[in-house]
Amino acid sequence: MKKLSILFLFAILAIACTKKKETKTTSNELTAAEKVDATIIKEIFDTALLNGKSHEWLRDLTTNVGGRLSGSPEAAMAVKWGEHVMKEAGLDSVWLQPAMVPHWIRGEKEVAYYISDGKKFDMAVCALGGSISTPRDGVMAEVIEVKSIKEAEALGAIAKGKIIFFNRPFDNTLINTFSAYGGSVDQRGSGAKTVGKFGALAVIVRSMTNNIDNYPHTGTMRYGDIPESEYIPAAAISTLAAENLSKSLKENPNLKVYLKQSSKNLPKEKSFNVIGEIRGSENPEKVIVVGGHLDSWDLGDGAHDDGTGIVQSLEVLHLFKTNKIKPKNTIRVVFFMDEEQGGSGSKAYAKNVKTTKEIHIGGVESDSGGFTPRGFTIDANSANTDLLKSWKKLLAPYGLHDINKGGSGADVGKLKSEGVTLVGYRPDSQRYFDYHHAATDTFDKVNKRELELGSASMASMIYLMDKYLYNNAPN
Amino acid sequence: MKKLSILFLFAILAIACTKKKETKTTSNELTAAEKVDATIIKEIFDTALLNGKSHEWLRDLTTNVGGRLSGSPEAAMAVKWGEHVMKEAGLDSVWLQPAMVPHWIRGEKEVAYYISDGKKFDMAVCALGGSISTPRDGVMAEVIEVKSIKEAEALGAIAKGKIIFFNRPFDNTLINTFSAYGGSVDQRGSGAKTVGKFGALAVIVRSMTNNIDNYPHTGTMRYGDIPESEYIPAAAISTLAAENLSKSLKENPNLKVYLKQSSKNLPKEKSFNVIGEIRGSENPEKVIVVGGHLDSWDLGDGAHDDGTGIVQSLEVLHLFKTNKIKPKNTIRVVFFMDEEQGGSGSKAYAKNVKTTKEIHIGGVESDSGGFTPRGFTIDANSANTDLLKSWKKLLAPYGLHDINKGGSGADVGKLKSEGVTLVGYRPDSQRYFDYHHAATDTFDKVNKRELELGSASMASMIYLMDKYLYNNAPN
Numbered sequence: 001m002k003k004l005s006i007l008f009l010f011a012i013l014a015i016a017c018t019k020k021k022e023t024k025t026t027s028n029e030l031t032a033a034e035k036v037d038a039t040i041i042k043e044i045f046d047t048a049l050l051n052g053k054s055h056e057w058l059r060d061l062t063t064n065v066g067g068r069l070s071g072s073p074e075a076a077m078a079v080k081w082g083e084h085v086m087k088e089a090g091l092d093s094v095w096l097q098p099a100m101v102p103h104w105i106r107g108e109k110e111v112a113y114y115i116s117d118g119k120k121f122d123m124a125v126c127a128l129g130g131s132i133s134t135p136r137d138g139v140m141a142e143v144i145e146v147k148s149i150k151e152a153e154a155l156g157a158i159a160k161g162k163i164i165f166f167n168r169p170f171d172n173t174l175i176n177t178f179s180a181y182g183g184s185v186d187q188r189g190s191g192a193k194t195v196g197k198f199g200a201l202a203v204i205v206r207s208m209t210n211n212i213d214n215y216p217h218t219g220t221m222r223y224g225d226i227p228e229s230e231y232i233p234a235a236a237i238s239t240l241a242a243e244n245l246s247k248s249l250k251e252n253p254n255l256k257v258y259l260k261q262s263s264k265n266l267p268k269e270k271s272f273n274v275i276g277e278i279r280g281s282e283n284p285e286k287v288i289v290v291g292g293h294l295d296s297w298d299l300g301d302g303a304h305d306d307g308t309g310i311v312q313s314l315e316v317l318h319l320f321k322t323n324k325i326k327p328k329n330t331i332r333v334v335f336f337m338d339e340e341q342g343g344s345g346s347k348a349y350a351k352n353v354k355t356t357k358e359i360h361i362g363g364v365e366s367d368s369g370g371f372t373p374r375g376f377t378i379d380a381n382s383a384n385t386d387l388l389k390s391w392k393k394l395l396a397p398y399g400l401h402d403i404n405k406g407g408s409g410a411d412v413g414k415l416k417s418e419g420v421t422l423v424g425y426r427p428d429s430q431r432y433f434d435y436h437h438a439a440t441d442t443f444d445k446v447n448k449r450e451l452e453l454g455s456a457s458m459a460s461m462i463y464l465m466d467k468y469l470y471n472n473a474p475n
Numbered sequence: 476m477k478k479l480s481i482l483f484l485f486a487i488l489a490i491a492c493t494k495k496k497e498t499k500t501t502s503n504e505l506t507a508a509e510k511v512d513a514t515i516i517k518e519i520f521d522t523a524l525l526n527g528k529s530h531e532w533l534r535d536l537t538t539n540v541g542g543r544l545s546g547s548p549e550a551a552m553a554v555k556w557g558e559h560v561m562k563e564a565g566l567d568s569v570w571l572q573p574a575m576v577p578h579w580i581r582g583e584k585e586v587a588y589y590i591s592d593g594k595k596f597d598m599a600v601c602a603l604g605g606s607i608s609t610p611r612d613g614v615m616a617e618v619i620e621v622k623s624i625k626e627a628e629a630l631g632a633i634a635k636g637k638i639i640f641f642n643r644p645f646d647n648t649l650i651n652t653f654s655a656y657g658g659s660v661d662q663r664g665s666g667a668k669t670v671g672k673f674g675a676l677a678v679i680v681r682s683m684t685n686n687i688d689n690y691p692h693t694g695t696m697r698y699g700d701i702p703e704s705e706y707i708p709a710a711a712i713s714t715l716a717a718e719n720l721s722k723s724l725k726e727n728p729n730l731k732v733y734l735k736q737s738s739k740n741l742p743k744e745k746s747f748n749v750i751g752e753i754r755g756s757e758n759p760e761k762v763i764v765v766g767g768h769l770d771s772w773d774l775g776d777g778a779h780d781d782g783t784g785i786v787q788s789l790e791v792l793h794l795f796k797t798n799k800i801k802p803k804n805t806i807r808v809v810f811f812m813d814e815e816q817g818g819s820g821s822k823a824y825a826k827n828v829k830t831t832k833e834i835h836i837g838g839v840e841s842d843s844g845g846f847t848p849r850g851f852t853i854d855a856n857s858a859n860t861d862l863l864k865s866w867k868k869l870l871a872p873y874g875l876h877d878i879n880k881g882g883s884g885a886d887v888g889k890l891k892s893e894g895v896t897l898v899g900y901r902p903d904s905q906r907y908f909d910y911h912h913a914a915t916d917t918f919d920k921v922n923k924r925e926l927e928l929g930s931a932s933m934a935s936m937i938y939l940m941d942k943y944l945y946n947n948a949p950n
Contacts, residue, residue, distance in 0.1 A: 046648045172924070173521045175873060210924060372847065372903045374874070398650055399849070399903070401876040428847045428874070428903065430924045449647070449685060449905045 030393065037467075038394055041460045043323050045398060048456035053318055054311040055448045057085055058370075061311070062301035062443040069129075070295045070338040071103025071269035078294050082274035082310070082335045089318050091276035091333075099348035101271040101338040104129055106298060107262030110235060111138065112204065116248045116255040123241035126216040126299060127263040128188060128205070129341055130223070131234040138260030139163065139201045139233070145249055149186050152194045159198035163257050165249075166191045166205040167242050170433070177429040178368070181208055181436075185219070188236065193223050196230035202259050203234045206242035208433060214240045215438040218297050220341050235259055273345045277332035278317055286329040288362040288465055290316050290458060291411055293339030300441030304432065307443075308370025308451055310335045312425075315455035316462055327466045329361060336411040339367065343410055350414035362421045362465045364458055365409030369435075370451040371427035373399045376461060377406025379413070380421035384469065388421070391464050400457055402426060421469055425458050505868065512942075513869055515800065516935045520873060522797050523931035529786040530923045532560055533845075536786070537776035537918040544604075545770045545813040546578025546744035553769050557749035557785070557810045564793050566751035566808070574823035576746040576813040579604055581773060582737030586613065587679065587712060591723045591730035598716035601691040601774060602738040603663060603680070604816055605698070606709040613735030614638065614676045614708070620724055624661050627669045634673035638732050640724075641666045641680045642717050645908070652904040653843070656683055656911075660694070663711065668698050671705035677734050678709045681717035683908065689715045690913040693772050695816055710734055748820045752807035753792055761804040763837040763940055765791050765933060766886055768814030775916030779907065782918075783845025783926055785810045787900070790930035791937055802941045804836060811886040814842065818885055825889035837896040837940045839933055840884030844910075845926040846902035848874045851936060852881025854888070855896035859944060863896070866939050875932055877901060896944055900933050
């Protein structure tokens with residue numbers, strides 16, 4: 001072996017090392033192709049902030065339709081509204097997709113109070129979605145406070161004739177408030193079915209929020225497959241009422257709670273997903289879907305949940321049109337019906353995809369409120385997950401730092417299969433549960449710029465997905 | 476040369492390459508020392524979110540003192556309030572530091588309207604801080620609309636007898652709204668002094684906000700060193716009024732605006748910075764200061780500007796005490812007086828540091844609102860800048876991704892000198908100018924968790940600065 005060979009080897013290794021170094025030091029700089037993307041993303045954000053329509057759409061929906069429970073006349077109005085705004089936005093086609101949805105009605109304003117030492121203490125209350133009514137004159141009974149389903153499950157016979165009070169609060173040390181929600185919401189969903197079999201008369205559940213305030217937060221509950229004879233009414237009380245009741249119970253364990261509600265489940269109603277699309281210029285048969293849900297709870301106007309999600313989703317297509325971005329694949333917006341009470345809309349959508357063998361290559365959902373952008377969660381194969389993460393340098397200038405593996409959402413999540421890249425838009429979560437499912441979820445709680453930045457974040461993500469996911473499409 | 480040598484060389488180079496790779500792949504993992512820091516930072520956040528006091532302090536200040544203009548009786552009340560809460564927090568020492576502050580009063584509610592084609596159009600208006608009054612009966616004159624100081628400067632004699640209307644809006648495409656503010660605020664500060672010399676009768680300035688709404692936003696203006704004979708009154712009108720006026724001017728360039736205000740500048744008043752500290756266990760003579768400003772404008776309650784900054788600053792020391800963190804250096808909280816109308820408080824503070832040769836090694840300011848955390852800006856030498864940036868991996872889990880070079884703030888910024896590491900706390904900026912200097916800057920606009928996350932962010936930064944900046948202290 002000669003010196004020359006040694007030098008040669010040296011040179012190769014030195015180059016290899018240098019290359020690695022270069023890659024590292026330039027990781028925050030952009031390639032020529034990335035510069036093109038950065039320019040288009042800037043245009044998308046500029047357009048959303050200067051000429052976005054989402055805020056006015058949301059004002060219209062929340063003011064002129066308001067809360068829109070699945071199966072309600074307001075939900076039917078919302079379908080017409082959705083069809084109208086999509087047509088106005090000049091999409092290539094707009095259509096309705098039928099789904100049979102639950103039709104639960106709240107009935108008269110609920111009443112709850114407790115009597116302790118001869119004094120009456122009112123509690124802010126609302127029936128939970130899906131719950132049956134109390135008897136016409138309400139129920140009055142002693143109360144057992146529990147902190148978990150497990151604790152309730154262990155009650156057995158002592159629950160008979162009692163009202164069971166689920167009072168485990170949010171874990172406020174969790175930075176992402178959705179994690180705190182996830183850690184408490186089983187009480188709302190499964191409380192009633194857990195203690196119905198013991199002969200409990202009703203359940204009252206601490207509202208699902210980080211705050212101590214006096215708004216009850218509704219939401220769905222389920223009887224599952226228990227016999228109808230075990231169905232008992234379920235209501236949420238405000239966190240303030242829960243704190244007060246818990247305190248009073250420590251002083252007077254025999255105090256009695258009164259609850260009256262007249263909610264009921266009616267036969268299913270025919271409703272619709274509202275769908276529109278811009279056809280792809282190269283692969284019109286391949287679809288990237290973007291959506292949120294059109295239905296909402298009835299106490300507020302369904303602004304953050306999920307009015308913001310649907311107007312942002314439509315804005316994505318509007319931003320493509322305004323900026324003359326011609327997607328290679330078909331970009332489709334879906335206003336899903338009935339996310340809140342079972343997801344019949346997204347089930348109908350997913351079923352249709354399967355039966356027609358329609359090819360979906362991606363989906364983005366916005367159902368976490370219209371707050372300032374933080375990032376995206378990705379449910380995809382590892383190659384596409386890494387691809388989406390690699391766009392962080394393009395997206396971070398807009399506050400989109402958190403681009404991580406995670407779920408997409410209840411609606412587009414049903415499209416999960418190999419080769420489909422599903423994404424959840426993740427705005428800042430701190431204020432979400434101030435409003436979620438409560439009377440406070442109204443238009444004035446939505447900041448125009450935060451909403452618009454969200455639309456632009458989603459449009460930028462979909463622009464990149466349309467351009468770069470192509471080769472990852474299933475056959 | 477033998478084969479062995481070649482293999483040896485190969486091995487060395489291979490190891491070198493591998494090392495680089497390892498460094499890269501483990502960059503997001505923590506060393507043992509970092510794990511200790513991560514644990515303490517987690518405890519700081521947990522305590523802020525579960526047992527923080529900032530939200531109740533802010534409720535007290537905004538409700539029981541309210542708006543607190545420098546030199547006003549409310550500002551004097553705020554000083555007493557500050558002294559009281561610092562003493563209650565159990566700091567090692569609490570004292571007042573005198574400063575002579577401006578005393579400007581707004582007087583009666585201002586009136587502005589325009590008459591066009593015989594119709595009267597009211598405009599939401601407020602005098603700008605520091606402005607003189609109009610004549611008792613107000614002024615009425617034709618209007619010249621300009622978009623910049625440069626354009627106003629070019630008016631010359633045609634400005635005589637006119638009201639000059641500064642109407643350059645925020646650039647809403649700037650993601651950080653402070654950049655948009657910075658690009659427009661010269662109109663408010665320097666409009667009057669630019670056209671006073673031409674004999675203009677008054678200036679009205681479009682409010683400094685991203686939104687189109689009907690709230691006038693006050694703020695300081697300056698006559699600088701122009702002769703008093705050239706002083707003319709200056710007011711802000713709401714962005715909605717500005718849009719309407721501009722539109723009407725296009726149709727009727729000779730319409731007349733009426734403005735009446737009775738604001739005036741009184742002799743300076745004695746006021747105080749409120750100061751408290753926890754003495755350092757190793758280097759009590761070395762100080763890290765944390766602060767915001769105690770004064771505010773008068774239209775709202777001074778919640779986000781800067782009630783949140785001062786309660787967060789005090790919370791930093793409270794979190795140190797609650798978590799039994801013994802700082803090596805002295806940690807000092809300062810509620811600076813008069814940030815809004817000239818910074819006389821911070822000037823007094825900086826002057827005292829200079830005359831007593833007190834050693835400051837760091838300073839952190841919170842004066843950008845109590846919104847969800849985004850990061851910090853650093854004004855320090857390059858070694859300390861790099862050091863602070865290296866903490867991103869510890870802070871990113873709390874939403875603190877943006878840790879970059881930049882200014883600290885108007886108050887601690889005056890401590891700038893070699894060896895001092897100055898830091899600005901940077902929450903999300905999207906909502907700040909909705910409330911800034913307007914009647915809408917009230918307690919209910921502050922989200923408890925966002926406020927508390929800010930306190931914990933600042934406390935974590937100061938914990939790290941106290942621990943690691945030590946060797947960078949000046950002698």
